[in-house]
Every structure is written in structure tokens, then in C-alpha cells.
Amino acid sequence: MQTIEQRTLEDTMYLGQIPVFVYQIHYPFFVTTCNEAAARAINEYYAQAAKKAEKHCRTVLYKQAAENAKYIPFNSPPFNSYTFDVSYKVTFNTGCLTSLYMDTYLFMGGAHGETTRTSDTWNFNTGMKLRLNDFYPLNFVTLHSLQKNLEKQVEERLKITPSSYFDNYSSLIQNTFNPNSFYLQPDGLVIYFQQYDIAPYSTGTPEFSVPSAI
Structure with a gap:
């Protein structure tokens, strides 16, 4: 069994008196009764x-934020701090x-930010990191069945919330499906799926529950 502690790296970075970039990176730390070396x-x-x-935040993203902030040295109108946030959910x-x-x-900058999801x-x-194939063995037939399951779930969602997925969601599910x-x-x-893969920004990160084949 694993117990999980949260670790965090964070900072607010300034250009003069202007907080131009803020990052907060949360990540897990595990204690296990299974295999300490693992x-x-x-x-x-x-x-x-x-x-x-x-x-990356300190050497790349901060420089981009500072480059844009330097054009408003008196912070008027107030510079909307650029942000980088990593969170996790077990x-x-x-x-x-x-x-x-x-x-x-x-x-x-811009109208809104973007979220990218990864999972382990x-x-x-x-x-060892486990793969989808460890729980849902994939071959041509099972992959086709899985994608059809996802399409049906989208169809049901569209009945409740029209326009919450792109019109060509069927082909997008096939083209953007990632077994990881x-x-x-x-x-x-x-x-x-990632934002914009099969749906507009307002839908967020599309998620679909499927039963494990094992």
C-alpha cells in the first residue's frame, strides 16, 4: 500500500516591482509497503x-513574460501575471x-490558458509503469470496439449539451486516440483526450469511463 505526500516547487518572479511570472509545481512523494526500491x-x-x-519556467517562460511586461514599466494597466501550475490527482x-x-x-496572455494532461x-x-494494454488488451478488433464505445458516449452527451464536441468527433477520436x-x-x-482534440475549449478535458477487460 502507498501513502502519498505532496511536494511543491514554487516562486513568484518579478521584473522590477511587477510580478510577471508565477509557478507552482505540485508532485507526489510515495511511501510504500511493497518495494522501497521501486x-x-x-x-x-x-x-x-x-x-x-x-x-523551463525560470529560463524560458519567465523571459517571455518579462519581454511582454517591459512595455508597461509602471504596471498600468496592471500586468496579468503569466502562470504555470501543475497539479495531480490520485x-x-x-x-x-x-x-x-x-x-x-x-x-x-490571451483570453485563457491551456491545460495538458498526463497520467501514470x-x-x-x-x-514499472503499466500500459493500457495491461488492463484492456488492444488489437484491431478491441480497439475498434473501444473507439465505438467512446463515440456512443459522445452521442449521448451531445443530446444533453449540443455543440459540446466537434462535428467530426468520430474521425477525431480515431486520429487522436492515445493509448497512454x-x-x-x-x-x-x-x-x-487533450483539450481541442475532439471538443472545443469550453468542454475541457474530455473523459470517458470504460470497463476494464481484465
């Missing part, structure tokens, strides 16, 4: 990813199996 490797994976994201944590997703929100499912006995875009929950699997 937990150390998984913890290092997330720690290194967080440090890499922080370096969706399954039973025995030696843990599944979670991480959402990265980036705002760099770990075996804390081995320290899944996580576990107690009653099965969730397949998700």
Missing part, C-alpha cells in the same frame, strides 16, 4: 520531472497499484 525510483522520476519543469491506490493524472496549466499507473512491486492517455479508477478505466 518507490525510490518512482519518487526520483517525479522529482526530476518537477525540476525540469521548474528550469485516482486509484490499492495494494501495490497506484494510478494518477497530472494537469499542467499554462497561461501566457505504477506497479510498486516492480517499479488513461488512468484507473475503482470501477474501471478512464480514457481521456
